[in-house]
Amino acid sequence: MELLQVFTDIYEVKELKDATCDRETKVHVATVQSFVRRIMYPSDSSPSPNVDDYDCVIIDECHRGYLLDRELSTIELEFRDFEDYVSKYRRVVEYFDAVRIGITATPALHTSEIFGEPIFQYTYAEAVIDKFLIDYESPHLIQTELAQSGIVWEKGAEIEAIDPRTGKRDLSKTADEVKVEIKDFNKKVITPAFNRVVCEYLAEQIDPVLAEKTLIFCATDDHADLVVQLLKEALIAKYREVEDEAVQKITGAADRPLQLILKYKNEQLPNIAVTVDLLTTGFDVQKICNIVFLRRVNSRILFEQMLGRATRLCPEIGKDRFRVFDAVNIFGVMSQFTEMKPVAVIPKISCEKLVQELTRTSDPRHHQEILPQLFARIQRKMRRANQAKREQLEAIAGLSLEHLLDDLRASKPSQLANWFRDRPDFASVIDLPDDRTIPVFISYHPDRLVAVQRGYGVAEDGSTYSTRPDEYLQLFQQFLADNLNLIPALMVAVQSPKDLTRAQLKELQMLLEKNRFRESDLQGAWRDRKNEDIAASIIGFIRQAAIGDALIPYSDRVDRAVRKIMSSRSWTAPQRQLLERIGKQLKAETIVDREALDRGAFKTECGGFVRLNRTFNGELLAVLESINEEIWRDMG
Known part of the structure; x- marks a missing residue:
């Protein structure tokens, strides 16, 4: 603001509705999608922009360009047309002869390939230490009997399945044992018993009349409907009277979702939102104090974005921590994703394209890139093929599909190339859309709560240091004993805390964070071990563990x-x-x-x-x- 004028009064600013900028324009706010159309599909009414139209391009959430594709390997670049596979997002960003600045809290694997190495990094841990964001308590790891053992139908057992397109239910007997693990709960199998047990535990932990809000992530829209119903029942059983609007489904399929989002953000009710993908990113409600995972994700970026919905400060309700409830072992799974990985690997590449590449090259290195992708696609398409398509493929192949893939894998690349040349229709037929719908099983297996453990010392990779508070506190004490004489800031905190400087305190907090000793985890472990809820500072915990100083709220x-x-x-x-x-x-x-x-x-x-x-x-x-x-x- 200058002389009581806002920015738009001083400078020419173009908004989302403006397709082009003028020479006088200082700022143009636009979306990547709008430039995809203009750059790649220009028309008389919307010509391509000039490469020198902008001096600086700033992209917020710059990791998003990698959600649907990955970088081609050095080998692939030798035989694949790069323009076929590079993301439209990247082509837009690199189109302009301008300084490019990317901003993101969750960088993807190759973000630096476009924008270069980070010029400034500010971690979540630093933001928590500097009081700009809040931390979460050690997560509640909810374990049920079905979650531990999986859902099993023995051979010959009757199993009910529902067609997700028509809603038609069929009952059949299993030819072999069928087992569904926790990762596929609520996707491949509907399990009311599991969800009921989890909802009953949540009802014990969440009071719908309080100002704090809760966000629950479900697997599908139908799953969200089920959770809304079961959670309302559990809350009524616990509190007798619960407002009907307290728990609401907010998904793309809900009635007037944008209005529901605004109500969730600005009004008291609903204070428990049940969603799938709609509220995972780019959405801030300061009063969110509880995050519930009832679905798995295979992307660290998405996982961190989902957790991030509750990290905002909210002095209005005295929010200083938020809680996480994990019913699907998502923290354990995230330990397998040590890098920012894209969700899919070139998902739209066709079998026909892979066959063309196979028949064009004789380089063994190229074969190593092509064949795994080709076999994976054939296997996936054959598994989904209906009877008519299977018969057509068998007629072209000249043998049963049951043995086809094994025969193809046993062949040399040159033999495979000749096989596909002799059967030019095979790839095009297997690429045809599948009419078959995969049924969703319905489980009537009973379930019960086995345990709720706390994950103390959650690492960056999602793994937990310990689920026993006494063990965690002992590990902390041992860490201090091993490092007391090696870390000056630690020595000052123990021997003369009044002399501890601001820089030393931050150094100490970052060091303990790196070694999985967060203040919130230490407070939680002490509470669970001693049944005392003491809001001591990190210095207090250090002195208590190192020299037996009394642990007193700071x-x-x-x-x-x-x-x-x-x-x-x-x-x-x-x-x-x-x-x-x-x-x-x-x-x-x-x-x-x-x-x-x-x-x-x-x-x-x-x-x-x-x-x-x-x-x-x-x-x-x-x-x-x-x-x-x-x-x-x-x-x-």
């Missing part, structure tokens, strides 16, 4: 220290007011030093350190030192 330590200092001598009214403000700031920041007094409200309202120091007759640093010394004085 706010209590600050209140006691400020009272002691205020009673130590006669203070003026302005001095007493400032001492109280310093106490409040200590609770929020742990360390209040000259730097803290030269920013924020202390700077704007009180004039900063120099002005405050005059109020204390030049003794402010000594006062701060006395407060910090009293905070860590033995309270026994």
Whole structure:
């Protein structure tokens, strides 16, 4: 704002509805999709933009271009047309002769290939330590009997299945044993018993009349309907009376989803939203305090985006942590995704295209790239083929499909190339759309809650350090013993915490975060082990584990220290007011030093350190030192 004018009053700004920019335009807000149309499919009414139209292109959520394709390997680049497979997103970004700036909280595997190496990185852990975001408690790992053993139908058992297109149900006997693991719950099998057990546990943990909001991720739209029904039943059984609007499905298939999103964001009800994909990214509701996973995802990017829905601060309701409920072992699965991986690998490449590549090349390296993809596609298409299509493929192949894939895999690449040359229709027929719908099983197996463990020390890869609080606290104590004399900041925290600087505290917090000792996990483990909910600071936990110092809520330590200092001598009214403000700031920041007094409200309202120091007759640093010394004085 300049001279009470907003940015758009000073500069020419084009908005989403504007297709082109003028010479006077300083900022143009647009979507990648709009430029895909203009650059790749120009028309008389919408010509291609000039490559020098923009000096700088800023792309928010810049990881999104990799959701449907991956980078071609060096080998593939030798025999595949790069333009066939490179993402439209990337082509748009690289079209303009401009500085390109990408912004994302969840970089994909090859984001740096477009934008270069990161010029600035600010991690989630740093944002939590700096009080810009909040952390989550050790996750609730919900374990049921069916989740542990899977759902099993013995050979010859009757199994009910539903056609997802028509809703028609059929009953048949299994030719072999059928087993569905937890990863396919609510996708390949509808299991009301499992969902009911989970919903009953959630009802014990979530009160729908509180201001906090809950976001539940389901596998399908039908699954979301089932969860809404079962959760309402569980809440009514627990609380007797529950508003019908308290629990709402918010998916693309819901009635007026945008209106529901606005209500969820701005009104008290609904305060429990059940969704599938609609609310996974780009959606902020500060009051979300509970995230529930009832579906698996195979993308670390998506997983982190889903968790990120609850990381926003909300002082209005006193939100300082959020809770995560994992009923499908998603934290365990994420440990397998140690890199940012795309969801799919060139999903639209056809069998016909792969066959063409096979018959064109004799290079063994190319064969190693082509054949696994070709066999995987043939296997997938044959599995889904209806009877008519199977008969047509068998007629072309000249043998039963039951043995076809084994025969193809046993052949040499040159033999395979000749086989496909002799049967030119095979690839085009197998690429035809499949009419067959995969039925969804219905399980009537009973289920029960076996255990709810806490995942203490969740690592970046999603794995948990320990599920036993006593073991976790022992590991923390051992870590301190092993490193006390090696890390200066740790030694200061133990021996002289009043001298700990802001930089040393952040260094210490980042080090402990790296080694899976978050403040929220230590608080949770202490609560679960001792049945005491003590909001001690990370310094308090360090001193308790290292030297047996009493574990006392940090706010209590600050209140006691400020009272002691205020009673130590006669203070003026302005001095007493400032001492109280310093106490409040200590609770929020742990360390209040000259730097803290030269920013924020202390700077704007009180004039900063120099002005405050005059109020204390030049003794402010000594006062701060006395407060910090009293905070860590033995309270026994």
